[in-house]
Amino acid sequence: MDPLFTIISIILILPISLVLGVLYSFLIRKLNARFQWRVGPIIRMYSDLSPVIGSTRIWQPLYDILKLMGKDTVIPGSAHKKLFVYSPYMSLIFSILAIFFIPFPGMPLLSEIPYSLIIASYLIIASIMFTILGPVASGSPWGAIGARREAELFLVAELGFVVSLFSVAIAKNSLSIWTLASNMESLPAILLTLVAGTTMFVAMLGKLHIKPFDMPEAECEIVAGPYTEYSGKLLGTYFLSKVFILYAMVSLFIAIFLPPFSSGFIWLPLYAVAAVLLIFLLAVVQVLNPRYLIRKALLWYLKIVVPLAILSLIVAFAFVLGWMVV
Amino acid sequence: MKYSADAGLVDYVRQELVPEGLDFNALRENRIAVKINAADAVTIADRFVNKYKARLIHETAVDLEGSGFEMVYIYDFSMLKERLVVVLEAKIPKENPSIASIANITWSASWAEREIHDLLGINPIGTPDPRKQFLPYEWPNATESGTAPAQPEKGEKGVKDMWIPLGIAPKDSYATLIPIGPYHPGVIEGQTVYVKVEGETVVSADIKTGYHHRGIQKLIERRGYHKGVFAAERVCGICSPHHGLTYVTACENLYEAEIPDRALYIRSLLLELNRIHSHLLWIGVVADVIGWKTGFHLTWGLRERVMDIIEAITGNRVNYGIWRIGGVSRDVSQELAEKALKTVVPLKAEMAALLPLVAAHSVVQSRLINVGPLSQAEAFDGGAVGPVARASNWKIDVRADNSPHAMYDPKKINWQVITDDHNDTFGRTLVRVKELLVSSDIVAQCLEYLVKNAGEVINEPKMIPVNSEGIGLNEAPRGELVHYVRASEYNNNLPQAYRIRTPSYRNNAVIPKMLVGANLADVPVVMGSTDQCLACTDRVEIINEKDGSVSSMTWDQLLAMSRRAKVIR
């Protein structure tokens, strides 16, 4: 496509992804709150309060980040300074870079290049890697335990994540996200979408720290986990990168598993519906579950995700070899 | 209701239980005070615990000003004779005070003896666990009037070493200890639990509460009987009416009390409403500790409705302030009772629908089953009380054995004691869930009585005779709660001594045992499983090791110290 258009859309996608990421987090919070018999961030502020605090609180997740940006940042004496300070920024940069490789309806961005699937998944991994590195550098035992849990969880979740992505890639014989996202011919591969999509969904729970897989952030056990020593701007940066990762995961899911929704601009409404549904499912899972012990979670992943991953690979190969004409 | 005493009991106690007794004093309600020689305390304890299977309720000491100290041992004999409680009193001199330790016979005396040594300097001779209780382990040894207890010799460990954790001085093994606390988000109480871990498995643990004494006992000794009830209520925010009622029960035992039936029903009503809200709160907290925010919000949502009923009945949400010696200060009008009944019945249905689901949740079960095991024998020896003991299949409930001055008469109110044989955190959850339903039954029955009947709610108290003693026992949501009051020798409307023993005091003592073998992530769950409730208080003093001078810090100094961290803007 036109390089000028690509540049413009790259510039455009930044605010779009920020807004959508914030909206997604808002939605998770709001749904969680309502499921828990609470009010949550208020969509239409009460008339008597709106002059004081504005007419809506939809942007509450963003306000939280902005608030952190304005606070003092404390660097513990025991920390490895450079790694401690740069990790949040690196995490943010990688998550933003990942976004450039994931299409949005009407904007292929960089996803047209042949290996964009590999690049995007590596960028997401890199972003998460830095949420492990920073805490390790912080010198806090809680940070270290949190980082270790994060790493363990990440390794297992990664399996489902990669296998599900690549089984689709194998089936459709392409490593370019754009091709996968706009490839209408293989649309009726419902079985594949189901199996690989479920695998990906479960992997997403681990990556986004949705309960029961939020052990890295278990505040009752390990204080704030990886973020224990972080404060102010650095913490805000981490949270910002989390918002981008949320957006990236959701849009990647839609691009790969719900094919034409993120290709043409006309699909935007369906894209939105799919995103909201996905967020809704995440919120329901989050609400219904306590946190696993890390050991139990790993067992659970081995019991559920590994078979699912193998199954999706089998389905993908069957698809390639033409065993299955669905 | 009039509380009477069984006249033949003194003879029984004199002949059967304590032939060594010097002086027998029948207190009200089958409680018998026996003066003994300090030298006999151990043999009597041995006979009580091992022969009669009596339970040590509390051990404490009273400072008699000029004439020395008096050790007070309170034993529960309710399984032998109805409501029988034996109070042993042994005088010891003021100089170099010491008493033979009974912690080797029943471990439940251990904390009490350590506390007595901390506060009064009475040396428990031969104790298996001579460490400081409320003071820091490193605290300089000699207290005001006492000397340090002898350390047990190396290699020669007591029979009870299963209870003794870590072999601590913390200096021994700083690197391998993980301190959970003093303020840990899992259990937000002022305490530190030291756990020694191998990998993620706890091999040994010790609990160190802070210096929790807030001076409430002393305050009650100064304020007089009528005002004391409000101080007692403020021992704990969650089970505040239980403390108030136990205080009132203890004081009503000082004189020949007669309490109107309607007041008794109102008391039971509020106690049980309180138990409902406390147990709901606990389920919420445990749900939160295992990371289930939804469970937390659902149970606290239900709890809010209980609180509303309480607020409508008493006018306050937390410290009800309606207990009076001789009755209650506020009547529950019939309309109010009817209205409350209309809320309680559907509430019970909702709890019956929701709470078993929580217990059946697979992830919840995976976090609770086999976590924090405690067998019945350990519960008895360690002195566990309340739901913790009942979850170890030990049928102990003060409401049934030795009920406080409220309506728990099985002839008038239909209720039962819940036990469970899981012996773990899951069992404790089940016990509390079932108790919630039993409690709402009691509440409904009390409300029905209040709707149908009318009457007085308070009888004027009578004069309190000198030298009488009262013991208030009550089943608080966390377990058996004891208030011990001794009227002054002078006729001055002030208690000479007031002692409170809270259930968490006992249950905390068994926590280190329950922690052994747990996963590190389970530590907050085990600690939470006893529903511990401590004064969120601690004190800091800075001792100069070289010259022994003591100083404290001001607010500004603390602020300056915390700001020394490097800040980038």
Next chain:
Amino acid sequence: MSAHIKILRQVLSKYSSPMTLNYPSGVNPDKKYSQIPEGLRGFIERDKEKCIGCRACYMVCSGRATKYFDVGDKRTIQVFHFRCTYCAHCEEGCPEEAIKMTKNFELTVTDRNDPKAYVNTELDMLTCKNCGKVFTPVKLEKRAFERLSDKINPRVKDVVIADFKKGEGYCMDCRRSRGVMMDAHTKKHVWLEVV
């Protein structure tokens, strides 16, 4: 899994009506403080007209929130809300039923000395005609006499009331020293008989 679904149903049951209440309108959006039940024990309120300054509320106050100050010829009875435990002992103890607990509970002030945190009642005191000592609130003297006079044995009522009039305005000590002028004085063998 079935437990999950049942819990989901519970969770959804209150989706449209969360437990959180609006503040301060409570359950009823049109009325302020509609969540506050009848009989809530909030601040105490003292009826200036009824209070006679007898200090009974000070005696029974369990939180030591009630204090009194005699300054000049004024007595101030004061309640400091931050110390009040809302126990209603003073409401029960006041002989004149001057104290009522209100439903008002909001005690957010930025300064401990904010007048909102105090309830002060000022009473005039009597000054002794003889020695000039300030001794008791005017109303207390009056009310005590009223209360007593109902109970005096009618046989000696007139004498006692006349005596009282003679002693009016004198402090305790001065009244005692003027005892010889009184007809109901024990030395004159007229016994005060309280029924």
